[in-house]
Amino acid sequence: MTIEASSALGTKVVRPFEVTNRLMLAITIPVMLASLTTPLLGLVDTAVIGQLGDPHLLGGLAIGALVFDFLFSTMNFLRSGTTGLVAQAMGRHDNVEQQAVFWRAIGIAVVVGVLFIAATPLILSATIGFMDPDKAVADAMSTYVSIRLLSSPMALGNFVVLGLLLGQGKAMQGLYLQLLLNGVNVVMTIWLGLVMDWGVTGIAWGTVLGESAALVVGLVMIYRQFRTVANPSRARILDVHEIRRMFTVNRDIMLRSFFLLIAYAYFTRAGTQAGAVTLATNAVLMNFLLISGYLIDGVTTAAEQISGRAVGAHYRPAFDRGVKLSFVWGMVLATVMAAFFLIFGDSIVAFLIKSDEVQTMASHYLPWAALAPVVGLLAFHMDGVFIGATWSRDMRNMMVLSLTGYFAAYFILPIYFGNHGLWLALHLFLGLRGLSLLSILPSRARVQFAD
Numbered sequence: 470m471t472i473e474a475s476s477a478l479g480t481k482v483v484r485p486f487e488v489t490n491r492l493m494l495a496i497t498i499p500v501m502l503a504s505l506t507t508p509l510l511g512l513v514d515t516a517v518i519g520q521l522g523d524p525h526l527l528g529g530l531a532i533g534a535l536v537f538d539f540l541f542s543t544m545n546f547l548r549s550g551t552t553g554l555v556a557q558a559m560g561r562h563d564n565v566e567q568q569a570v571f572w573r574a575i576g577i578a579v580v581v582g583v584l585f586i587a588a589t590p591l592i593l594s595a596t597i598g599f600m601d602p603d604k605a606v607a608d609a610m611s612t613y614v615s616i617r618l619l620s621s622p623m624a625l626g627n628f629v630v631l632g633l634l635l636g637q638g639k640a641m642q643g644l645y646l647q648l649l650l651n652g653v654n655v656v657m658t659i660w661l662g663l664v665m666d667w668g669v670t671g672i673a674w675g676t677v678l679g680e681s682a683a684l685v686v687g688l689v690m691i692y693r694q695f696r697t698v699a700n701p702s703r704a705r706i707l708d709v710h711e712i713r714r715m716f717t718v719n720r721d722i723m724l725r726s727f728f729l730l731i732a733y734a735y736f737t738r739a740g741t742q743a744g745a746v747t748l749a750t751n752a753v754l755m756n757f758l759l760i761s762g763y764l765i766d767g768v769t770t771a772a773e774q775i776s777g778r779a780v781g782a783h784y785r786p787a788f789d790r791g792v793k794l795s796f797v798w799g800m801v802l803a804t805v806m807a808a809f810f811l812i813f814g815d816s817i818v819a820f821l822i823k824s825d826e827v828q829t830m831a832s833h834y835l836p837w838a839a840l841a842p843v844v845g846l847l848a849f850h851m852d853g854v855f856i857g858a859t860w861s862r863d864m865r866n867m868m869v870l871s872l873t874g875y876f877a878a879y880f881i882l883p884i885y886f887g888n889h890g891l892w893l894a895l896h897l898f899l900g901l902r903g904l905s906l907l908s909i910l911p912s913r914a915r916v917q918f919a920d
Contacts, residue, residue, distance in 0.1 A: 486784065500635065500640050519821050527822075533609070535734060541628075553859045557781035557859065577625075578622065614673075654676055736895055746827055754837070772795035783918065795854075851910070870905055875897065
């Protein structure tokens, strides 16, 4: 059933659809399981290096991982932006535009991936200059980053493939690809890093092999899907208006991601300046926040897909229900993860790291890391809603506002409270992100769904 809704901007077709807990969980659970394997990679990498008992290698790996948080997470618009645009096309029942979005995004992924490889020396130099690590940490980081950058085109291509599948609500297919990617990565990391005794080099090559395997299989899946339906013309793919829209949305999401990673970078930098033990401690504890964030990402993705589809269908009831259900399920997950890490966090740290100094310090700061998912839930949830609706400019602006508040706390609180002040500044940042977006949600929804 469709309904014609007139407005000052023209006639919009309303295509009602029902949002249920079953629909929510059909997206949330596969994405949650797939996302869970991603931070487990960080834990596996940490465990491999941790067996060597050298905090300098762990520090180098932490800084190297941060480099890719900057590069790949900044480019995560290739996943999230694709999901939002494809979901909106799905809401309009426009199968051809779904494919056109995919091909535009793939083109960006290939070009940017090649540029990342070419910029390897510049990336290494900038990282060392910003972090100012000691020589042993810098050497480990340089080895890891130089090799892993070779996977850039494949990694970014995988973002696009996953974005298409999630935008179409095909979360199970996305789960299969992520299991393949991360499964190959884990196996090769353990084999090359420990069995072959390649250390950091083995961890990096394990990632390259995992990304490559997943992209090959993903493109085969997409090819089989596309060959059964009408394909977009070259003119449709290169439509100036749609390309401009994609770049506008992606630009704002990229800036939002970049600002987010600046906050995390300064968090890591503060640990670097406090010494190798504090750096390693904060790096291990941040894995807890990342694990929780990746689990909650299942709910966030459901919010993206449902809100995007509702915007495409111009159907406000589905939008409102999707926002409410995704928040409720997100709070359940965040609370469970916080309780889990409060209870078992010390044992997990002891398993991962042999250093007594790191274990003792990590136990001291564990509550901050364990409770961060609850504090940050609203921010994660609002990100999903705004990405799906492609309200990317608002995300960018509220991120700038939140980052300003974060830096005010970052440069003041640690002076009086040390590393506790650093973690408190991070919590304030997470809270500001969520509350600022929530404050403008009602007005944005009224405009979007105006008849």
